[in-house]
Amino acid sequence: MVHSENQESKSLKSEILGIIAPSFPAFLDELHCKYKNLGDGAIADYIPELSKVNPDLFSICVATVDGEVYQVGDFNRLFTIQSMSKVFAYGLALEDHGRDYVLTRVGVEPTGDAFNAIILDEQSKRPYNPMVNAGAIATTSLIKGKGATERLNRMLDMYRRYVGKDVYVDMSVFTSERSTGHRNRAMAHLMLNFGMIDGHIEEALDLYFQQCAVMVSCRDLAVMAAALANKGVNPITGEQAVDSRYVKDILSVMYTCGMYNFAGEWAYKIGIPAKSGVSGGIIAVVPGKMGIAVFSPLLDSRGNSVRGVKVCEELSQKFGLHMF
């Protein structure tokens, strides 16, 4: 059953959602029922820690820009944020260096290749965009701080502003990813070769693996997405999570590059800026309206949550959330 945490403000919600509010929780319940037995897909197994998850876990959360949260299923269950972290780290890098400088290090072009392709733009030698692994590592390497600890703390503090409370790193997942991340390490060295990232490779990779291993709930993700829908302001705490000047940039790359090599089809069919992670989460941002998060660990061949894609597609169609 959908839980709404702020039941009093129905009239406002109605307006924000552009729908008759009472129908909304019921529809989330309906979607949860409809897809909870869909067993398609497979759990990520590239690190043992991820493969231990219960494949039945499933939750849908929606947080509106006026602070309402609708949630159904295992919405407080923690899991690692994985590639969804790329979105937030990109914002921090933009805050630290500004748009122009970041663009010299990481492009914003979508690519038809897989997220882990060892490939840089032939002319510029930049990674194509901050949503592929190479680009995300380059992004993370831009985060400022004196030493590894300060950089980690700035990252964790950023997460805190988005979520509204402290977050923690899953040490087992971090260790596991660090010890098996040879492909990411290969990319980092290749970018070092082209001067796209500086010096301390291992520190940058550590911070990247740490940012991916941060634990969040589906509810947390919905609030994080809602902050992006709300000009960077956490709609519950009112805290500015990211400078409003960069929200447009973040949403743009989510829109064109966020869903791996399904990005184009997502933009075509669902049409909302979004990002997925191999832990099974998807976040989607409807600017000025709401943040959506779905969690279900069963992934399709491109690494996107099977149920997550279905739920977002239905929400987009039902409430006309497509950008066009």
Place this chain on the structure above:
Amino acid sequence: MVHSENQESKSLKSEILGIIAPSFPAFLDELHCKYKNLGDGAIADYIPELSKVNPDLFSICVATVDGEVYQVGDFNRLFTIQSMSKVFAYGLALEDHGRDYVLTRVGVEPTGDAFNAIILDEQSKRPYNPMVNAGAIATTSLIKGKGATERLNRMLDMYRRYVGKDVYVDMSVFTSERSTGHRNRAMAHLMLNFGMIDGHIEEALDLYFQQCAVMVSCRDLAVMAAALANKGVNPITGEQAVDSRYVKDILSVMYTCGMYNFAGEWAYKIGIPAKSGVSGGIIAVVPGKMGIAVFSPLLDSRGNSVRGVKVCEELSQKFGLHMF
């Protein structure tokens, strides 16, 4: 000086443009002045016919969804529509076969590769999207009709609905492209090999070269773009140019794939669905508001009009047209 053809409806325009209308014509004039002496870029020279154009030609036109047209510079000058045709042919293919079938033949994924890359999606063997040449040829091959003439006539009739009057094919450009289009011919045969297009290669290529050689003015393009901004209805004639169900699909692929391998940066910086052509035109669609067209034949290294990109960037910033 900007010419407005429908000066009486100022109050409506204001609302549509989300601006104080009087400033709008002045700003177009200002942009035209600012960039008319910018000589960067080069004229397309891959066929002799295109290289004959006067590089100084320059016009900016905006058509609103309520039928207002603002225009400055050489707005009635005819030139061939080239790759901007891909947008409209895609709509016709969708009308002829529906979304699901068209998706089996042409993908909707952006690609980091050049527009003329001889490349198909490795798994599906589809061209990546309808905005690259391979995808556009596949799209055109889907247009229905008994024989070449009927197919051409259906294409021309579609153009007529968008423009509001009959359009014509530049025979010299058609002949020139046909006799030098070996790379496009190579792609067509490769797609035939994978069963992505059917039988009559030469007929499909002829229709593709014809669709690219249709002559339009900058003003025509603004009205065509305005029809896409207006749910498929030509805002001047009121005629339905394309089924409103497919406008979202057209805009989606324009947004993610429309500007060659500059598409991502365009989405990032300018954030409006758009398409360019090597003749020097750019069309951009602000849904529910207006169609924008710029014509200036000097192209950058990616094949986009140098002045066109600048003008669209300034319009987007000045009037907050970015989708995010």
Place this chain on the structure above:
Amino acid sequence: MVHSENQESKSLKSEILGIIAPSFPAFLDELHCKYKNLGDGAIADYIPELSKVNPDLFSICVATVDGEVYQVGDFNRLFTIQSMSKVFAYGLALEDHGRDYVLTRVGVEPTGDAFNAIILDEQSKRPYNPMVNAGAIATTSLIKGKGATERLNRMLDMYRRYVGKDVYVDMSVFTSERSTGHRNRAMAHLMLNFGMIDGHIEEALDLYFQQCAVMVSCRDLAVMAAALANKGVNPITGEQAVDSRYVKDILSVMYTCGMYNFAGEWAYKIGIPAKSGVSGGIIAVVPGKMGIAVFSPLLDSRGNSVRGVKVCEELSQKFGLHMF
């Protein structure tokens, strides 16, 4: 049982073969017995005509440079020469234009890619070598003659010199390949685009499909290979099949590029210039000694005859035929 056509010249053979001659026929018999029941591999099925062949067919023939022919199995059975034709057409192109000019049109670099890859050397725009399809089509387009018939006749006359009698084109195979050769057609147009082949694409492709559809027996192939082992002179008729100046060039590209993307492993393990065809033939040339031909239509995943590779490997080891 091995048939020797010239049993009297045993002493000479011994010397040429570098072995005690009597053991040679016995060893061919032994190999034939050993592998005739090996059912691994699959028949080429990309055109219906090829898929009709009896998979049990199997023959081994060796022709020495002094005109001795050893043969076992279905050695008179005719089949189409397919890609083995590339070797001989390359010789004719060299005779027609000389080494330097041919090198400007077709490279001599091996490539790790498949034989039918749509790929040209990025800098030179040449096909990598005359043994991949693109390079073979470019080679064939170089063959001189007034009109299609004269070019075909020059090609057939070249075959006649190598074989020692007239050869014929299998019209069904030709028609079948022509009507399904879209990939080859794609390559031809791409090369036309880069100026690597001239004008009449369809004529060049027709001649290419004709050269591939020439019918030969395993015995014929052994004699053809022996001519290459014998400085270009057919060891039975004494006719010069190809200018001796170009034999070195032909053998060089066979050695580095002849066995598709198995070429390197072939050079490593077997170490004899060779060429295979999808009809199931393999020819191998031991300079100054003999030509070897094997025919067995069951192919491995790279398109080489399974039994053919085994037989050549054993012959190379047994008689020390490896170049190094």
Place this chain on the structure above:
Amino acid sequence: MVHSENQESKSLKSEILGIIAPSFPAFLDELHCKYKNLGDGAIADYIPELSKVNPDLFSICVATVDGEVYQVGDFNRLFTIQSMSKVFAYGLALEDHGRDYVLTRVGVEPTGDAFNAIILDEQSKRPYNPMVNAGAIATTSLIKGKGATERLNRMLDMYRRYVGKDVYVDMSVFTSERSTGHRNRAMAHLMLNFGMIDGHIEEALDLYFQQCAVMVSCRDLAVMAAALANKGVNPITGEQAVDSRYVKDILSVMYTCGMYNFAGEWAYKIGIPAKSGVSGGIIAVVPGKMGIAVFSPLLDSRGNSVRGVKVCEELSQKFGLHMF
């Protein structure tokens, strides 16, 4: 002037060289004169240490399998062996693991790509061959020994057997390559990702950088090449430098893959197994006859010594050294 160290054995030399011996030294002198003022090409500058070399240095040495050495120019000048080391390390890996196992880790297929391409065979995930950097790193990682020092000592001992005296590592070049070898480090991590190399990346890379930084003279290289021409036996000391069973394998990969992406053209025009290094050396092996070495640091765009290629081409033509 050419120095011959063993002037008494003229009759034997004549036979080995297949020429009238007296003309040989004169021809080397002639070649040295002819090319010593050829200033084409550029010095390798990817590490500062290499760029300091005097571009005028030039020597040609030939060592016959009966221990005669002909030398002209700066034949005792030491320089780092660089990529020519790949040949000898491959032999040691074969001795340590046998042909079959080594083949599971490193292929023997030539590739049209550059020597430093970040590319593995798509199916097998092996590097294409031991002559590209990725393959050489994988090869070196196979060298046995308890700990880094023992492995280095085994490598140095192998060099000693080939050269006939102790060799040393240039510590500045080693340090310089190690601190800038990000691309090689990227490849190593990528291979680790695919299980193509084991564990200690940094140790394997150190050994690889050490093997490349070994100092040799042009004379040393000629003797090393002569050992390969002489079934693995150093023709001066009589010591077995490499197991004779693997000489064929070494020569095979030199022949098809030794000269970077000029390998095919080298095989075509010069036709001798060879390997070049960015320090400006080329070694070439004429089996059963001689080893050839040329040293001149001016490189062409593919990384091969300009004068070295010319000298080898003339020697091949003059004395008919082409394999075919």
